[in-house]
Amino acid sequence: xxxxxxxxxxxxxxxxxxxxxxxxxxxxxxxxxxxxxxxxxxxxxxxxxxxxxxxxxxxxxxxxxxxxxxxxxxxxxxxxxxxxxxxxxxxxxxxxxxxxxxxxxxxxxxxxxxxxxxxxxxxxxxxxxxxxxxxxxxxxxxxx
Amino acid sequence: xxxxxxxxxxxxxxxxxxxxxxxxxxxxxxxxxxxxxxxxxxxxxxxxxxxxxxxxxxxxxxxxxxxxxxxxxxxxxxxxxxxxxxxxxxxxxxxxxxxxxxxxxxxxxxxxxxxxxxxxxxxxxxxxxxxxxxxxxxxxxxxxxxxxxxxxxxxxxxxxxxxxxxxxxxxxxxxxxxxxxxxxxxxxxxxxxxxxxxxxxxxxxxxxxxxxxxxxxxxxxxxxxxxxxxxxxxxxxxxxxxxxxxxxxxxxxxxxxxxxxxxxxxxxxxxxxxxxxxxxxx
Numbered sequence: 224x225x226x227x228x229x230x231x232x233x234x235x236x237x238x239x240x241x242x243x244x245x246x247x248x249x250x251x252x253x254x255x256x257x258x259x260x261x262x263x264x265x266x267x268x269x270x271x272x273x274x275x276x277x278x279x280x281x282x283x284x285x286x287x288x289x290x291x292x293x294x295x296x297x298x299x300x301x302x303x304x305x306x307x308x309x310x311x312x313x314x315x316x317x318x319x320x321x322x323x324x325x326x327x328x329x330x331x332x333x334x335x336x337x338x339x340x341x342x343x344x345x346x347x348x349x350x351x352x353x354x355x356x357x358x359x360x361x362x363x364x365x366x367x
Numbered sequence: 368x369x370x371x372x373x374x375x376x377x378x379x380x381x382x383x384x385x386x387x388x389x390x391x392x393x394x395x396x397x398x399x400x401x402x403x404x405x406x407x408x409x410x411x412x413x414x415x416x417x418x419x420x421x422x423x424x425x426x427x428x429x430x431x432x433x434x435x436x437x438x439x440x441x442x443x444x445x446x447x448x449x450x451x452x453x454x455x456x457x458x459x460x461x462x463x464x465x466x467x468x469x470x471x472x473x474x475x476x477x478x479x480x481x482x483x484x485x486x487x488x489x490x491x492x493x494x495x496x497x498x499x500x501x502x503x504x505x506x507x508x509x510x511x512x513x514x515x516x517x518x519x520x521x522x523x524x525x526x527x528x529x530x531x532x533x534x535x536x537x538x539x540x541x542x543x544x545x546x547x548x549x550x551x552x553x554x555x556x557x558x559x560x561x562x563x564x565x566x567x568x569x570x571x572x573x574x575x576x577x578x579x580x581x582x583x584x585x586x587x588x589x590x591x592x593x594x595x596x597x598x599x600x601x602x603x604x605x606x607x608x609x610x611x612x613x614x615x616x617x618x619x620x621x622x623x624x625x626x627x628x629x630x631x632x633x634x635x636x637x638x639x640x641x642x643x644x645x646x647x648x649x
Contacts, residue, residue, distance in 0.1 A: 292582040300584060304571045311567065315560050 226252055228281045234271040241271040247278040318342045320351065335359075370424060371481075371488050373417040374443060378477040380410035381450070381470055388466035400463040404454075407470065411450050418447065421490065430492040435506040439488045442480035444506075445634075446473040448514035452561070456518065460554065462546055468521035501576035509569035509594075513630050515562030516601070519555050520627035523620035526551045530617060552616050555623050556608070563601045566630075570594055581643060590644035593633040600626040 227248040234241050245268045246252055252260060260266040269275040322339040337355065341348040359365045387403030390396075421434040434440045453469040480486055493502075529545045545551070573591075574584040585591060604622040607614045637644065 290582050294578075294583070297578070297584070300574075304574070307567065308564075308571065311564050315564065 370417040370421040381474045385470035432493040446476040449473040505572040512565035519558035523623040526620040588642040589640040597629040
């Protein structure tokens with residue numbers, strides 16, 4: 224529904240206050256939609272008694288809104304973000320494990336001892352040592 | 368629309384899958400577990416199909432966009448991500464019990480999307496502020512993060528149940544069938560690692576997009592602030608575990624629960640605060 228130009232008036236005296244819309248083409252709105260402007264008090268242009276407001280005309284002025292940003296720190300932030308993601312990949316995907324194998328002699332036989340350390344997942348370390356032991360278990364010249 | 372009727376059916380299938388997982392936990396019969404897994408998989412395939420149909424349908428309407436643009440679509444995608452990630456985790460760990468706790472999460476979100484009166488399931492045009500190629504990357508990363516946190520939350524609930532009620536009663540109740548405490552702890556940790564990485568990726572893509580769309584990479588909008596709070600909670604969880612092993616187990620589970628509540632607030636609660644991210648009201 225096109226209602227044409229309008230202004231919102233906020234009128235105030237010592238003991239009275241009123242806010243309402245004033246339409247320029249009041250008559251056209253009346254003929255197109257009879258009774259519409261009586262439906263709500265904020266469309267009543269004589270709300271602030273004893274005055275009656277009337278919109279004679281509007282002069283349009285064009286304007287542009289411009290936003291300018293300047294962020295000299297942006298490359299640092301972007302670099303930090305990339306560094307963080309690469310860091311996540313490194314820390315989360317490659318947890319470091321160290322496994323020591325000591326070989327010495329005991330009672331005429333060769334003894335191998337296993338020990339390990341993990342930055343995370345002690346269970347993963349357990350699995351890895353277990354899989355090494357499993358490989359040896361298959362050979363019958365080795366006792367576990 | 369065909370996609371919404373498929374999605375209603377999917378909601379029912381997820382509930383069915385939950386029942387099967389529940390039966391599996393009570394009866395300890397592998398057949399129940401396999402049925403539950405198959406049901407969830409069928410639901411996920413239908414769910415994926417419905418999302419694809421919705422995507423195609425939006426192109427047919429001439430407003431083509433990825434189905435991630437309003438509240439309904441985000442809830443549906445969240446449920447999809449939870450089931451998707453859960454099935455991967457089930458496949459990797461060969462443990463079906465977390466299904467009892469994760470399927471209800473997906474189910475509740477599907478129900479909320481389908482039946483809440485304030486959620487419209489219509490395909491709407493994309494509002495201008497969202498018309499960007501960053502939409503997919505940013506939203507998918509964030510929701511994968513939320514979904515991983517939801518799974519960590521579900522496993523934490525399992526952990527609490529197992530530890531608090533089940534002390535000394537293993538074998539007598541279904542609690543004895545829950546995975547061992549140390550497996551649960553590792554599952555929580557792995558889900559949080561995935562969620563944390565995804566959330567970080569979501570925040571980073573979001574800030575690149577914000578730089579292009581709003582002129583600044585960080586605006587302290589409520590959603591940004593709460594995503595930072597969530598991020599800090601999970602960062603604390605990950606770091607604290609390195610200090611001492613007493614922070615493993617229960618304390619990790621508690622932090623994962625708190626973190627998920629914060630993630631939920633980031634997702635849902637923030638809509639009640641004014642800010643730049645107020646797209647979900649549409």
